[in-house]
Amino acid sequence: MAKRNMLRSTANAYLNFPLIWKLLIGLAAGTIIGLTFGEQAAVLAPAGDLFLRLLQMLVIPLIVVTLILGVSSLTPRNLGRIGGKVMGYYLVTTFFAMALGLGIALLVHPGRGLSVDSNGAEQAEEAPSLTDVFLNMFPENIFLALSQGDILAIMFFVLIAGFALAYMNDHEDKEINEGAQIIRKVFKTGQEIVFLLVRGVLEYSPIGVMALIAVSIGEVGVEALVPLGKLILVVVGATLLMLAFYAVLLGFFKASPIKFFSAARAPMLTAIATRSSSATLPVTTRAANQLNVPKRISSFALPLGATINMDGTAIYVGASVIFVADTLGVQLTFGEIVSVLMVGVLASIGTAGVPGAGLIMLTMAVGTTGMSMAPIALVAGIDAILDMARTMTNIVGDLTGSKLVAASEEKAAKKNKSTAEEPAGSEAS
Ligand code: ASP
Numbered sequence: 001m002a003k004r005n006m007l008r009s010t011a012n013a014y015l016n017f018p019l020i021w022k023l024l025i026g027l028a029a030g031t032i033i034g035l036t037f038g039e040q041a042a043v044l045a046p047a048g049d050l051f052l053r054l055l056q057m058l059v060i061p062l063i064v065v066t067l068i069l070g071v072s073s074l075t076p077r078n079l080g081r082i083g084g085k086v087m088g089y090y091l092v093t094t095f096f097a098m099a100l101g102l103g104i105a106l107l108v109h110p111g112r113g114l115s116v117d118s119n120g121a122e123q124a125e126e127a128p129s130l131t132d133v134f135l136n137m138f139p140e141n142i143f144l145a146l147s148q149g150d151i152l153a154i155m156f157f158v159l160i161a162g163f164a165l166a167y168m169n170d171h172e173d174k175e176i177n178e179g180a181q182i183i184r185k186v187f188k189t190g191q192e193i194v195f196l197l198v199r200g201v202l203e204y205s206p207i208g209v210m211a212l213i214a215v216s217i218g219e220v221g222v223e224a225l226v227p228l229g230k231l232i233l234v235v236v237g238a239t240l241l242m243l244a245f246y247a248v249l250l251g252f253f254k255a256s257p258i259k260f261f262s263a264a265r266a267p268m269l270t271a272i273a274t275r276s277s278s279a280t281l282p283v284t285t286r287a288a289n290q291l292n293v294p295k296r297i298s299s300f301a302l303p304l305g306a307t308i309n310m311d312g313t314a315i316y317v318g319a320s321v322i323f324v325a326d327t328l329g330v331q332l333t334f335g336e337i338v339s340v341l342m343v344g345v346l347a348s349i350g351t352a353g354v355p356g357a358g359l360i361m362l363t364m365a366v367g368t369t370g371m372s373m374a375p376i377a378l379v380a381g382i383d384a385i386l387d388m389a390r391t392m393t394n395i396v397g398d399l400t401g402s403k404l405v406a407a408s409e410e411k412a413a414k415k416n417k418s419t420a421e422e423p424a425g426s427e428a429s
Helices: 002-016 019-072 076-108 130-135 142-148 151-168 174-225 229-252 257-274 277-290 295-308 311-328 334-350 357-369 376-381 383-421
Strands: none
Touching: 019 151, 019 174, 019 257, 019 277, 019 295, 076 151, 076 229, 076 295, 076 311, 076 334, 076 383, 142 151, 151 174, 151 295, 174 257, 174 277, 174 383, 229 257, 229 311, 229 383, 257 277, 257 383, 277 295, 277 383, 295 383, 311 334, 311 357, 311 376, 311 383, 334 357, 357 376, 357 383, 376 383
16 A cells, blocks of 8 residues: 555646756656667667657658648648748748858858768768658558658648538538548547647656667767767857857747747757657647647648758758768869759758658758769767757747747738728728
8 A cells, every 4th residue: 555655646746847847857868878888778768769650650640630720720721821821931040040050051161071982882871852841742542641641741731621621511401511520529538648748748758768778879979970070060069150040030020039949848858858859749749738839830830840940950951061072072163063052952841850861861962963972971970969960959949930820810811900990091901
């Protein structure tokens, strides 16, 4: 009996301890374990994989329920406007991020001092062509897309199904009308269920974070960290600048950066540990709710962002291309740098939010310059560390986007309201 009471009170103490502290402790413990035990830390891998599995298990149900609910409450015009804003933001910030990575690396030249023999060229994984990326958005078989976790294809189907559901609200047949209401109610309950599951999984997250970090740091090892430290510093430095840029953007739209980053802490730590924007999606969605981003915006902007908006990855590609050139002693021309910029931005659209995806983008970008792929092997050695920084930035970028779009929609709604209240004859918006 006493034993059971003790167990219960330990469990309660754990549950009542703030999540963010538990996550930070997990992160610190994982780093220490990884540095101390090196590759032996791999014994913890199953504990980390369990966390990843639990998160991934929730991604598709989350996208389906939130997106269907979000879209079915929108008119096509509203969705078009919100979609336009979201896409515009994603493109502009990705360009900026890529330029930031390239610019800082051109100032610091992180690869000088290391030299790589270009003969032992590394065969890199093929990146999909842009036509394939586009066509794959339209699923031939929705069940296949669901079972393969093909996010863009699932989003496309759910979007049109959501629209169709919205139409049923005005259907002349009363029965169909009522049926549509029931479907919406079912999805609404489904959404609450998924959110509850996310809360549960998050209680396990500190242990998962500890294990994932220990394994990644153990794999990379201190030996690799030192010579490639400059590249790590450049990427981490540029991602911090990017975070500052988001803070400025938020301030510009009168959203408090302090509140924003305090809500963003949990998804940021989850992204660092999982190195996957898609796996972090349930936690990012929860943060968007805490930031009062309407679900009609977050349900659309966040899954889309997790798949196509990768500011951190763009920074990494920019900086690493310069690193590769440095180690080969190549001086890139301005034209080559511009083509790297364009390819990098486009490639980021086609890359999935999974660990290590950025490395494929890097190969694509290096490929456009015609340089040897050999130094990519060096970058690959520390990719786990760089992936932590870039994935964290990727999800903050998505969250910032949804918050900004929400703020601008709110502003437009207020303006419309005040113009509607103004006497006739005053300026219309
Ligand atoms: N891991 C990153 C993400 O999920 C993608 C990348 O490898 O750059 O956002």
